[in-house]
Amino acid sequence: MKNKVNITTLEEKNLINNITNISIIGAGNVANILAKNLVNSGYIINQIYNRTKSNAVDLVKELSAEFISDLSQLNANVDLIIVTITDTIIEPILNKININETLIVHTSGSISIDVFSEKAINYGVFYPLQTITKNNFISLKNVPICLEANNEKNLSILRNIAGSLSSSAYEIDSKQRKILHLAAVFACNFTNHMYNLSSKILEKNNLDFDILKPLIAETAGKVENFNPSELQTGPAIRNDKNIINNHIELLNDIFKNDKSYKNISEIYSFVSDDIYLKSKLKDKN
Amino acid sequence: MKNKVNITTLEEKNLINNITNISIIGAGNVANILAKNLVNSGYIINQIYNRTKSNAVDLVKELSAEFISDLSQLNANVDLIIVTITDTIIEPILNKININETLIVHTSGSISIDVFSEKAINYGVFYPLQTITKNNFISLKNVPICLEANNEKNLSILRNIAGSLSSSAYEIDSKQRKILHLAAVFACNFTNHMYNLSSKILEKNNLDFDILKPLIAETAGKVENFNPSELQTGPAIRNDKNIINNHIELLNDIFKNDKSYKNISEIYSFVSDDIYLKSKLKDKN
Numbered sequence: 001m002k003n004k005v006n007i008t009t010l011e012e013k014n015l016i017n018n019i020t021n022i023s024i025i026g027a028g029n030v031a032n033i034l035a036k037n038l039v040n041s042g043y044i045i046n047q048i049y050n051r052t053k054s055n056a057v058d059l060v061k062e063l064s065a066e067f068i069s070d071l072s073q074l075n076a077n078v079d080l081i082i083v084t085i086t087d088t089i090i091e092p093i094l095n096k097i098n099i100n101e102t103l104i105v106h107t108s109g110s111i112s113i114d115v116f117s118e119k120a121i122n123y124g125v126f127y128p129l130q131t132i133t134k135n136n137f138i139s140l141k142n143v144p145i146c147l148e149a150n151n152e153k154n155l156s157i158l159r160n161i162a163g164s165l166s167s168s169a170y171e172i173d174s175k176q177r178k179i180l181h182l183a184a185v186f187a188c189n190f191t192n193h194m195y196n197l198s199s200k201i202l203e204k205n206n207l208d209f210d211i212l213k214p215l216i217a218e219t220a221g222k223v224e225n226f227n228p229s230e231l232q233t234g235p236a237i238r239n240d241k242n243i244i245n246n247h248i249e250l251l252n253d254i255f256k257n258d259k260s261y262k263n264i265s266e267i268y269s270f271v272s273d274d275i276y277l278k279s280k281l282k283d284k285n
Numbered sequence: 286m287k288n289k290v291n292i293t294t295l296e297e298k299n300l301i302n303n304i305t306n307i308s309i310i311g312a313g314n315v316a317n318i319l320a321k322n323l324v325n326s327g328y329i330i331n332q333i334y335n336r337t338k339s340n341a342v343d344l345v346k347e348l349s350a351e352f353i354s355d356l357s358q359l360n361a362n363v364d365l366i367i368v369t370i371t372d373t374i375i376e377p378i379l380n381k382i383n384i385n386e387t388l389i390v391h392t393s394g395s396i397s398i399d400v401f402s403e404k405a406i407n408y409g410v411f412y413p414l415q416t417i418t419k420n421n422f423i424s425l426k427n428v429p430i431c432l433e434a435n436n437e438k439n440l441s442i443l444r445n446i447a448g449s450l451s452s453s454a455y456e457i458d459s460k461q462r463k464i465l466h467l468a469a470v471f472a473c474n475f476t477n478h479m480y481n482l483s484s485k486i487l488e489k490n491n492l493d494f495d496i497l498k499p500l501i502a503e504t505a506g507k508v509e510n511f512n513p514s515e516l517q518t519g520p521a522i523r524n525d526k527n528i529i530n531n532h533i534e535l536l537n538d539i540f541k542n543d544k545s546y547k548n549i550s551e552i553y554s555f556v557s558d559d560i561y562l563k564s565k566l567k568d569k570n
Contacts, residue, residue: 186483189519198471220505234474260566281545
């Protein structure tokens with residue numbers, strides 16, 4: 001990755017980076033994990049905004065932060081505001097807050113930095129490329145953090161915050177970040193859905209999902225060292241029609257009374273065809 | 286898993302298990318990894334059959350085994366024959382060999398034990414539930430091995446061989462094994478295909494696949510402790526139509542001149558719809 005940022009030492013960081021007080025808009029998965037990592041690195045979380053208190057109450061308590069549910073109470077007199085709310089409401093929320101000259105960032109993979117351009121003076125993006133669920137605390141130490149800012153000074157500030165949380169920070173512009181997010185949907189969200197379907201197949205047949213865990217770990221572990229295109233195994237790449245047809249029949253039978261799985265055999269066929277298509281065209285090259 | 290087999294100690298094993306000499310039919314991925322693990326555990330590989338010598342030559346040399354390309358040369362005077370060839374040719378191959386009373390097993394997830402019933406006296410199945418590629422040696426130590434045999438004595442022999450290779454052996458009948466194999470196609474083959482698609486998206490945009498590796502590791506690591514249905518994140522489960530439509534446009538643009546990726550945006554839509562369908566029906570329950 002050509003844009004990898006060199007992480008400065010802690011001393012350099014404290015010289016450049018006067019960021020201490022941070023407020024967070026949102027109290028969902030990203031807010032939870034990011035805020036806890038920030039506090040662990042010595043930052044102070046001042047205010048946490050959320051529409052409903054119940055979803056924020058544990059986090060606010062744990063971080064000794066102030067809870068607000070009214071955006072007019074947001075105190076812009078902090079060093080950084082982090083907007084962690086869902087993409088679709090970032091813009092409407094920005095219209096309701098008073099940012100002044102405070103540095104403000106969002107954490108979204110898909111929203112352009114330009115969302116801030118008419119609303120803030122100092123702004124950027126702080127996108128941790130990871131699947132984050134609040135019930136599972138993770139350190140951001142090995143999580144790539146993708147940074148973008150409206151000027152060098154702000155980028156340098158974000159670089160330092162990222163450096164205090166993670167060993168891996170990247171300068172990624174909005175266009176590249178969208179591509180990364182799209183790739184992450186395949187590598188994470190769709191992969192998890194495949195796990196989910198496999199788990200359901202076993203559950204319906206009284207087999208324990210545990211038996212698949214070494215396979216899942218190995219499948220993911222292998223791409224550390226090989227390109228996934230070299231690792232494809234199974235009936236689809238062999239174009240083993242007997243097994244493929246047998247699997248489709250099995251799926252239809254297992255899920256015949258379950259509406260929420262009505263598409264599973266189509267997914268099986270569709271993904272299998274795609275695996276074979278790629279291997280066929282690769283052979284031709 | 287109710288059928289988990291207790292692994293006997295090495296001493297017990299040597300008492301019960303007189304298996305020493307093993308011949309292998311096939312020289313592909315499973316043959317390679319299984320044979321090497323067997324040799325590491327003290328077994329001797331006598332003969333390796335393969336149609337073409339070139340694919341078998343390295344393995345034969347490494348294991349000091351005899352190479353044969355003519356099935357009439359197969360010496361049934363060994364303790365075990367392991368059939369590792371692709372599912373579709375197991376039956377035709379069995380018709381060509383002289384098995385006598387030698388114990389014979391196959392390593393397939395999908396082929397019933399009954400394939401042997403008219404051809405052998407002592408037979409079974411020895412199915413390692415793992416994705417195996419010969420260029421990547423793995424120990425079978427943590428790999429679940431699914432066992433089936435035509436009688437208790439043969440099952441006991443297979444149990445002991447499995448126990449000398451792996452800490453995790455299961456008695457799984459042919460029907461359950463088919464289900465496991467089907468689930469494994471989703472958890473491994475389809476998952477790897479999702480990695481492959483994500484890798485291609487990045488490659489086409491000059492972004493390095495390395496940046497996704499922590500995400501892939503975390504996505505797989507999480508299912509060690511949580512049910513995948515609790516872990517779904519991303520635009521599909523939020524039904525974020527803006528991002529979904531934007532991703533589909535991006536895919537159409539990235540792959541507009543690449544025939545082998547012509548279905549990628551359909552896969553995106555189809556899997557996204559399925560993720561959302563499940564979350565919607567789950568909410569109703």
